[in-house]
Amino acid sequence: MNSILARALLAALALPAFxxxxxxxxxxxxxxxxxxxxxxxxxxxxxxxxxxxxxxDDTQRTCSAYAGKPLPKxxxxxxEQANLAAIRWPxxxxxxxxxxxxxxxxxxxxxxxxxxxxxxxxxxNCYACHRLAPQELSYGTxxxxxYQFGKLRGNTEDTRKYAYGKIWNADAYxxxxxxxxxxxxxxxxxAQVKDLVALLVDPESxxxx
Amino acid sequence: xxxxxxxxxxxxxxxAASWALGQTSTVDEIAKYRxxxxxxxxxxxxxxxxxxxxxxxxxxxxxxxxxxxxxxxxGIVKGAYAQLPRYFPDADRVQDLETRLVxxxxxxxxxxxxxxxxxxxxxxxxxxxLEALVAWITSESRGVKMNVPQSHxxxxxxxxxxEKIFYFRGGTHDFACATCxxxxxxxxxxxDLPNLTTPQGAQKAYxxxxxxxxxxxxxxxxxxxxxxxxxxxxxxxxxxxxxxxIALTTFLARNANGAAFDAPSIKR
Numbered sequence: 001m002n003s004i005l006a007r008a009l010l011a012a013l014a015l016p017a018f019x020x021x022x023x024x025x026x027x028x029x030x031x032x033x034x035x036x037x038x039x040x041x042x043x044x045x046x047x048x049x050x051x052x053x054x055x056x057d058d059t060q061r062t063c064s065a066y067a068g069k070p071l072p073k074x075x076x077x078x079x080e081q082a083n084l085a086a087i088r089w090p091x092x093x094x095x096x097x098x099x100x101x102x103x104x105x106x107x108x109x110x111x112x113x114x115x116x117x118x119x120x121x122x123x124x125n126c127y128a129c130h131r132l133a134p135q136e137l138s139y140g141t142x143x144x145x146x147y148q149f150g151k152l153r154g155n156t157e158d159t160r161k162y163a164y165g166k167i168w169n170a171d172a173y174x175x176x177x178x179x180x181x182x183x184x185x186x187x188x189x190x191a192q193v194k195d196l197v198a199l200l201v202d203p204e205s206x207x208x209x
Numbered sequence: 210x211x212x213x214x215x216x217x218x219x220x221x222x223x224x225a226a227s228w229a230l231g232q233t234s235t236v237d238e239i240a241k242y243r244x245x246x247x248x249x250x251x252x253x254x255x256x257x258x259x260x261x262x263x264x265x266x267x268x269x270x271x272x273x274x275x276x277x278x279x280x281x282x283x284g285i286v287k288g289a290y291a292q293l294p295r296y297f298p299d300a301d302r303v304q305d306l307e308t309r310l311v312x313x314x315x316x317x318x319x320x321x322x323x324x325x326x327x328x329x330x331x332x333x334x335x336x337x338x339l340e341a342l343v344a345w346i347t348s349e350s351r352g353v354k355m356n357v358p359q360s361h362x363x364x365x366x367x368x369x370x371x372e373k374i375f376y377f378r379g380g381t382h383d384f385a386c387a388t389c390x391x392x393x394x395x396x397x398x399x400x401d402l403p404n405l406t407t408p409q410g411a412q413k414a415y416x417x418x419x420x421x422x423x424x425x426x427x428x429x430x431x432x433x434x435x436x437x438x439x440x441x442x443x444x445x446x447x448x449x450x451x452x453x454x455i456a457l458t459t460f461l462a463r464n465a466n467g468a469a470f471d472a473p474s475i476k477r
Contacts, residue, residue, distance in 0.1 A: 026366065034366070035373035042453030046446035053380040053444055060378040067376035067387055068406070112381045112443045128397045140397040142389065180382040187381055
C-alpha cells in the first residue's frame with residue numbers, strides 16, 4: 001500500500017513539468033492545490049478572523065472536493081461517523097434548556113464575522129435558513145421548515161438527543177450538509193445548543209403552537 | 210437630488226407600512242419597491258465623476274487615462290467591461306477591471322502601487338476614485354452582451370481556479386460561495402439568492418453589478434460584492450484585486466456570457 005502511494009505521489013510530482021511542456025489542462029488535484037495556494041495569498045487577517053480560517057479540516061476538504069458531484073456512500077459514511085464520534089454530549093445528560101433564550105439565539109445574526117465584536121453576542125441565525133415560529137415571517141429556505149418540529153416528532157428523549165446532536169454537528173447525520181456544525185466548531189456553547197433544542201421541542205415554544 | 214431623496218424616503222415608508230400585511234404581500238411589496246427604485250439611480254453621479262476622472266490629466270506624469278487599454282485597444286471603453294476579466298500580455302496575467310485600472314494608473318499616470326490601491330471602497334466621509342471610474346466604464350457596456358474570453362491558458366486556469374474557490378468550504382461555519390448560491394429558488398430571510406452555477410442565475414446576478422445600494426448610500430463594485438460575501442462567510446478579509454478575487458470574478462463573469470450587461474443598477 002505504501003509503495004503504491006509513494007509511486008502515485010512521485011507520478012503526481014512529475015506531472016506539473018509534463019503539463020507545462022504539453023500545455024494540457026491541469027489535473028483536478030493540481031487545480032485544488034492551486035486554488036488553496038491562491039486563497040492563502042489573497043486574504044489578510046481582520047478582527048477576529050485570522051488566516052487559520054482558511055485551513056480546512058477533513059470534512060471541509062472532502063466536501064469541497066465532492067461539491068457539485070454525487071457523494072459516494074462510503075465517503076458520506078466516513079464523514080458522518082467521524083463527526084458523530086466527535087460530538088460532546090452534555091455531561092448532565094440533559095438536552096433541553098429555555099425556549100425563550102433559544103428564540104433570541106435563533107434570531108441573532110451576529111457572531112464570528114470580522115466586523116462583529118469578538119466579545120459577542122454570537123447567535124445561530126436559524127431564521128436565515130429555516131422557518132420556525134410562525135410569527136416570524138422573515139425566514140429563509142436553504143434548510144427545511146422546522147415549524148411544529150416537536151409536535152410532529154414528539155417531545156421524547158430520542159428527539160431531544162437527535163436535535164442536540166444535529167445542532168452540535170450536523171455532518172454527523174448528513175455528510176456535507178449546508179448547515180454549520182455549531183457546537184463542534186465552537187460557534188455556540190452547550191447551554192446555547194440546549195436552548196435551541198427547547199425552541200424546537202418544548203410544547204410551550206411558539207414553534208409547536 | 211433632494212427631490213430624489215424625498216421620493217426614496219416615501220417609497221421606504223410605504224414599504225415599511227406594508228410589511229405587516231403578511232408574507233405574500235411582503236414579497237409583492239418588495240418587487241414594487243425594487244421597480245420604483247429603477248426610476249432614478251444616483252449611480253449617475255458616480256458615472257459622471259468617473260468620466261471626468263478618466264479624462265483629467267493627473268499624477269506625477271500629468272496625463273489622463275485616455276490611453277489606457279481595457280482589452281479592446283488603448284482608449285476604447287465602449288463594451289470593454291463585457292469582455293473582462295481577460296489576459297493582458299503586457300501584465301502577463303488575467304486582470305479584472307479594477308486590477309487593470311490600478312495597472313493604468315501606475316504605468317500611465319506614474320502613481321505608486323500603494324497610492325493607486327488607496328481607498329478602493331467609498332464611505333460616507335470618503336469618496337473612492339476607483340469606484341467612480343468603475344461606475345463610468347461599466348456604464349459604457351450597458352446593453353452589450355457578456356463575452357468573457359477563454360482563449361488564453363491563463364484565462365482558462367483563472368476560470369478553473371475560480372470554480373474551485375466557489376466550492377471551497379472553510380471558516381467557523383463551513384461556508385462556501387456554493388452554500389448560498391448553488392441551488393435555485395432559495396433565499397436568506399427574505400432575500401432571494403441567485404444560483405450562480407447556472408447560466409440564468411449568473412447572468413441575472415453578474416450583469417447587475419456594480420449597483421447603487423440604497424441601504425448604504427454608496428455605489429458598490431463587484432470587488433466590494435465579493436469582499437462582503439467573504440465577510441459574511443466568516444472568512445478573513447479578501448484583499449482588493451487579489452488573485453482569488455480575479456479568479457472568482459472570471460468564473461462568475463464567464464458563466465454570465467450571452468446576457469446583456471445592465472449596470473450600474475440600483476439595489477435595496
